[in-house]
Amino acid sequence: MQSFAHFSLFCASNLRVMKKNIAIFASGSGSNAENIIRYFQKNDSVQVSLVLSNKSDAYVLERAHRLGVPCNVFPKEDWIAGDEILAVLQEFRIDLIVLAGFLIRVPDLLLYAYPDKIINIHPALLPKYGGKGMYGDRVHQAVVAAGEKESGITIHYINEHYDKGDTIFQAVCPIFPTDSPDDVAKKIHALEYEHFPLVIEKLLNEK
Structure with a gap:
């Protein structure tokens, strides 16, 4: 796992426990991701808490970093296995996963862990x-x-x-x-x- 933004999972989890938390998966520019992040910045009960990508050069990471949203990059083997990604999602108490220009298959482990909670x-x-x-x-x-x-x-x-x-x-x-x-x-x-x-x-x- 390559960390793009440094963050404390303990602090992030505590800050987000009262809100519903969204994770965005994206592979490219991230214009949809930025639009979603900005929309929920005005919301008292929902927020984008995490952005994950499979590409270290995806511009979505820069957008997330600029907007103060923690982001990580996982290599292909982690997306195939899914366990490290699941651990991060659980640490951030993610309620809904949103695919916004995400170009690889979501691992079965995540599909089973988040039934009817992953949308594209x-x-x-x-x-x-x-x-x-x-x-x-x-x-x-x-x-x-x-x-x-x-x-x-x-x-x-x-x-x-x-x-x-x-x-x-x-x-x-x-x-x-x-x-x-x-x-x-x-x-x-x-x-x-x-x-x-x-x-x-x-x-x-x-x-």
Whole structure:
């Protein structure tokens, strides 16, 4: 395990015991992660307590560090086993795990430890354009190539299979014949920023 930010697990756990705690898993830039962190900074009962990544150069780590959220990087072998990651999640009393541009499979150990408490956002209307390898620009390119008239976002629980978990929420945007994949990406990002924090908050309030 490579530690990106130094933190005291004892202190962090005590500070967070009264609030519901979110952990974000991310592999890339982290714009969705930052949006979620900023949203819950104003919340008295929920906070983003931890950001974990599989890439030491992921810009999401810089965003988290700048916003004062503890973050760690775990190598591939730890993501396969899952036990070290689970230990950190338990230390931080995590109530919900949010995948925000996380590109590797969540280990079974975490799926069993957090049933119906791990959610993902997919940049299309599942079950269309889902599955292994379908993420980011690949999805938008496929949507445009197929001549789709609409696309959107799907927020869903995760299970052992890529993009097969139960749907929690979908939002739709129109796709015009003149739209490029970049145009579609901008529409999808707008939906993500608008809806993802709200859905997370609603889920935590219901639990």
